[in-house]
Amino acid sequence: MGSFKVQMEALLAGSDVAPSQWLEYYKEMQPQVLKNDHVDDHAVLPDLIRNSSPAHIIELSLRYESTTSSLTSTGALSCLSGAKTGRSPKDKRVVDSPESNQNVWWGPVNIKLSHQSFMINRERAIDYLRTRERLFVVDAFAGHDTEYRIKIRIICSRAYHALFMLNMLIPATGSDLDDFVPDFVIYNAGSFPANRYVDGMTSSASIDLNLERGEAVILGTQYAGEMKKLVLTLMMYLMPLRGQLCLHSSANEDPRTGNTTLFFGLSGTGKTTLSSDPARLLIGDDEHVWTDKGLFNVEGGCYAKCASLSEEKEPEIFHAVRFGAVVENIVMHAHTRVVDYEDLSITENTRCAYPLHFIPNAKAHAVGGHPTNVILLTCDATGVLPLVSKLTREQVIYHFASGFTSKMAGTEIGVTEPIVVFSSCYGEPFLVWHPLKYAEMLADKLRDHNANAWLLNTGWLGTSGKRCPLKYTRAIIDSVHSGELAAAEYARDDVFGLPFPTSCAGVPSEILTSSNNWDNQEAFQTARAKLAAAFVSNFDKKGFAAKVGKDVLAQAPRVPEGYAFRSPVLK
Numbered sequence: 227m228g229s230f231k232v233q234m235e236a237l238l239a240g241s242d243v244a245p246s247q248w249l250e251y252y253k254e255m256q257p258q259v260l261k262n263d264h265v266d267d268h269a270v271l272p273d274l275i276r277n278s279s280p281a282h283i284i285e286l287s288l289r290y291e292s293t294t295s296s297l298t299s300t301g302a303l304s305c306l307s308g309a310k311t312g313r314s315p316k317d318k319r320v321v322d323s324p325e326s327n328q329n330v331w332w333g334p335v336n337i338k339l340s341h342q343s344f345m346i347n348r349e350r351a352i353d354y355l356r357t358r359e360r361l362f363v364v365d366a367f368a369g370h371d372t373e374y375r376i377k378i379r380i381i382c383s384r385a386y387h388a389l390f391m392l393n394m395l396i397p398a399t400g401s402d403l404d405d406f407v408p409d410f411v412i413y414n415a416g417s418f419p420a421n422r423y424v425d426g427m428t429s430s431a432s433i434d435l436n437l438e439r440g441e442a443v444i445l446g447t448q449y450a451g452e453m454k455k456l457v458l459t460l461m462m463y464l465m466p467l468r469g470q471l472c473l474h475s476s477a478n479e480d481p482r483t484g485n486t487t488l489f490f491g492l493s494g495t496g497k498t499t500l501s502s503d504p505a506r507l508l509i510g511d512d513e514h515v516w517t518d519k520g521l522f523n524v525e526g527g528c529y530a531k532c533a534s535l536s537e538e539k540e541p542e543i544f545h546a547v548r549f550g551a552v553v554e555n556i557v558m559h560a561h562t563r564v565v566d567y568e569d570l571s572i573t574e575n576t577r578c579a580y581p582l583h584f585i586p587n588a589k590a591h592a593v594g595g596h597p598t599n600v601i602l603l604t605c606d607a608t609g610v611l612p613l614v615s616k617l618t619r620e621q622v623i624y625h626f627a628s629g630f631t632s633k634m635a636g637t638e639i640g641v642t643e644p645i646v647v648f649s650s651c652y653g654e655p656f657l658v659w660h661p662l663k664y665a666e667m668l669a670d671k672l673r674d675h676n677a678n679a680w681l682l683n684t685g686w687l688g689t690s691g692k693r694c695p696l697k698y699t700r701a702i703i704d705s706v707h708s709g710e711l712a713a714a715e716y717a718r719d720d721v722f723g724l725p726f727p728t729s730c731a732g733v734p735s736e737i738l739t740s741s742n743n744w745d746n747q748e749a750f751q752t753a754r755a756k757l758a759a760a761f762v763s764n765f766d767k768k769g770f771a772a773k774v775g776k777d778v779l780a781q782a783p784r785v786p787e788g789y790a791f792r793s794p795v796l797k
């Protein structure tokens with residue numbers, strides 16, 4: 227079997243053998259056989275720093291990336307990601323190969339890239355990496371369940387990217403590291419731009435996923451979140467192939483009963499914030515797989531938003547910003563090095579990445595049973611939806627497929643204020659298969675395991691211009707977990723058909739009815755009708771209306787007269 231050294235030497239000497247074929251090749255061949263004439267025999271190859279300690283990586287970052295890295299007052303490594311401070315979904319490409327062609331949901335989320343352009347970008351990235359003095363290699367697992375885990379290698383030039391991925395995945399150690407042959411390799415040459423003249427490039431950033439070869443290339447963006455979301459996208463592809471459901475969700479567990487809760491939600495809706503709960507064990511904050519056995523976290527760490535982070539409101543996350551953690555694009559005081567979480571002058575998407583065990587009450591083995599509750603998080607910027615509603619299984623599928631929320635400023639390049647968005651499965655940018663494949667799998671899971679389901683609105687309270695205070699959202703979640711909320715009295719929103727409780731411990735009753743949060747009732751009716759019409763139009767436009775069963779379609783909001791869209795379903 228090819229050792230680490232043989233694999234890396236062959237790669238840096240210009241081998242284009244795909245990781246998926248390494249085992250076969252390395253059994254017999256020597257590195258020189260795999261070389262091409264593209265690399266000078268006398269070239270000095272970079273030092274390889276593999277799965278090193280935080281202390282070592284931080285030291286190298288401070289020494290060699292001194293213009294973009296420093297230490298905070300609590301010892302966290304603070305780094306700048308350069309021009310790109312959020313994901314670049316428009317620059318993401320998926321290689322059009324015989325395998326992917328059958329399976330991928332092509333369109334704006336998965337834009338096709340030719341094999342040829344991929345190989346050009348791959349070679350460009352490797353050439354850049356090869357000419358560095360030192361390279362960082364992270365060999366790690368994605369997935370806490372050993373039956374389903376995937377071996378991932380990240381090769382990167384920036385120290386901070388290595389520490390980030392060591393925090394975000396489950397680093398291989400001991401004999402796992404000695405025998406490590408990756409299933410998937412990410413070449414992160416984010417400090418070097420893509421060549422805009424390569425066919426298929428539309429900017430100097432490119433994030434290219436090749437499912438067949440088991441490789442991804444990053445050029446022209448150093449935002450660390452691209453790497454973790456590539457892993458999510460990979461799992462979104464691989465897990466359904468094995469009959470398992472991958473979700474953009476967080477999860478936690480009741481320490482007494484072992485009951486678990488899944489929180490689905492697009493970026494900024496509260497997955498990370500709400501899953502860190504002192505009363506519960508954290509399983510994970512972003513990427514989970516719901517298998518035949520229960521839940522497992524794909525990741526080994528969390529990537530929290532830092533905007534307005536405070537000890538008072540989010541103590542667990544606040545204290546996770548310490549030695550070993552990486553903060554990205556934050557601003558701190560020049561002398562005291564105290565982070566100013568209110569300073570969003572670099573980006574609104576300031577972040578911190580830390581290993582799971584930095585959160586008190588995190589589960590070391592991040593797996594759990596089938597969920598007792600699933601909570602669909604939506605951040606409704608229109609102020610229309612009830613703060614919380616209890617969903618039937620058909621309603622879950624309708625809302626999961628719709629994925630209504632608001633895109634928050636910062637997380638994606640170009641988004642500067644909340645925009646109404648329908649992001650299927652609350653994670654459309656990370657889907658590989660058609661959204662309804664995930665929705666159907668979810669419907670089966672809910673049927674088999676009978677979880678309670680909720681739609682929790684963490685967005686704006688009516689026209690107040692403010693998001694629902696975190697303490698109320700947390701009180702609602704506590705009531706879900708205590709069982710009290712299910713036993714409350716319910717009213718029904720007559721446009722959305724959503725049953726919502728009229729009282730909840732720790733929450734002023736009046737705000738549970740969304741019309742109460744509006745001074746002008748006519749404006750409320752209009753806003754609600756518009757949102758209802760947008761739901762119907764989205765379902766239709768994406769072709770879901772024609773594909774889902776009548777029971778699911780019946781959960782669509784009832785668009786009041788005068789707001790109906792030109793929809794074949796409504797006619």
Ligand SMILES: Nc1ncnc2c1ncn2[C@@H]1O[C@H](COP(=O)(O)OP(=O)(O)O)[C@@H](O)[C@H]1O
Pocket residue numbers: 491492493494495496497498499500511529530531532533540684685693694695696699
């Ligand atoms: N009611 C609320 N519920 C959840 N988060 C809220 C709420 N109000 C404000 N926030 C803020 O919104 C952000 C939610 O982000 P995060 O939990 O990282 O979302 P995600 O993990 O889904 O991307 C945090 O910065 C949090 O402080």
Ligand SMILES: C=C(OP(=O)(O)O)C(=O)O
Pocket residue numbers: 312313451455492493494497498512529637
């Ligand atoms: C890292 C991200 O995830 P989230 O905001 O869901 O935490 C992202 O969307 O770039």
Ligand SMILES: [Mn+2]
Pocket residue numbers: 494497498499511512529530531
């Ligand atoms: Mn998150």
